[in-house]
Amino acid sequence: MAEVLVITPVKNSIETTLDTARAISKSDVDVHHIIFNDFSTEETKVELEKKKAEIGYELIHLEEITDHPSPNYKLVLQTSQKKALELGLPLLVVESDVVVKADTISKLLAHQKSHSGSGLTGAVTVDEAGVVNFPYLKFKGRKETEINTKRSLSFCCTLFSLPFLKAYDFTGLDDAKDWYDTFISTKALDCGFENFVLMEAPVWHRPHGSRPWKQLKYKNPLKYYFLKYWKGLDKI
Template sequence: MVKAVVITPVKNAIETTLDTAKAISESDIKVKHIIFNDFSSEDTREKLEANRAIFGYELIHLEDFVSKPSPNYDYVLQKGQSIALDEKLPMIIVESDVVVKKDTFSRLLDFLALNEKSGMIGAITVDEVGMTNFPYLKFKNEKKNVIQTERSLSFCCTLISLPLLKQFDLNRLERSKDWFDTTISKMSINLGFRNFVLNDVQVWHRPHGSRPWKQLKYTNPIKYYWQKFILGRDKI
């Protein structure tokens, strides 16, 4: 029986994407995994098609449905919400630079079952040696296994509960923005839900692997901030 709807937005970065898909396919519970191809290259499209039967994901090419250039995270979230509501299941976002463990989803769902007023539940992100990394560096010295937070949760690997999906229509997201983790985190709190990061549920995160241009922040900050502020990329 399927226990959750898992969505993964993809913009190229095919090698990390396939790592993500493989790990999800090896989960200890059954999930409905949907990859949203957000105007990737033709090579990426072909490789996604070639591997869908191997890893068991469904594949939606956004170019077949929307005309707006990527990022189309709003459409991905809205479509994911619609599917999750139809299935009456929580939605888990796993980005294409994240590798989950076999028990990641089952542990998120176990926590949800014991904490019914949860709105969002995030797995902590770590590097290849298990050290807390971006975007959860703010919690790197935290010793508690369960961190209740009113700060925004990243969508690296985050569960959105079915009650929150029922109460907050993601079609209301501002189209002028690119990313919505802050918006939905705040709305969860405003609606009376609680948000958590599970410090003992770790996923391997390769920062910005799903958006390689953001590596410019470290290698060429002038070019990065030109794209961010002059070209208006990465609006949150």
């Protein structure tokens, strides 16, 4: 029986997505994994269908339930919260540019079970060499095994506790935003929960592998900020 509902929103980037899915499938706990295909190309859609039985994930094509253009993170979170509550399971977001270890999910679950007041529990992100990287550079050099933080967690690999899912209804998420990491991190604190980052449960993160255009932030910042502000992309 699954101990956690795991979700992965996907927009193309099929190679990193399949790496993510394979890693999740090798976890040392049973999971129910859903990939949400957010209007990817037909080639990506075909490959996701082809691999789902082999790797073992459920696949939802958002084009079949909405005509709202990508990104549809709000719909993904709302659909996932409803499913998690129906199953009586915590919810884990693992984004498609993240590779977990076999014991990552069990460590997150164990920590959350031992901290009844936890709202969000995130795994620290590292590069291929194991060095803390974006978006958790703010915690680089910290020596604690866990950090109780009031700073924003990223949803790269973050577990939402069942009590928090019951306490805050995601139907209240703002339509004007694309991403909800900062808002939901704050909302968990507002609801009286604590948020943690586990430094002893690192996951490999290839920054923006799921949204390659954001690499422009480092390679061509003028173009990045043009797309961000003039085109209205990446609203947080």
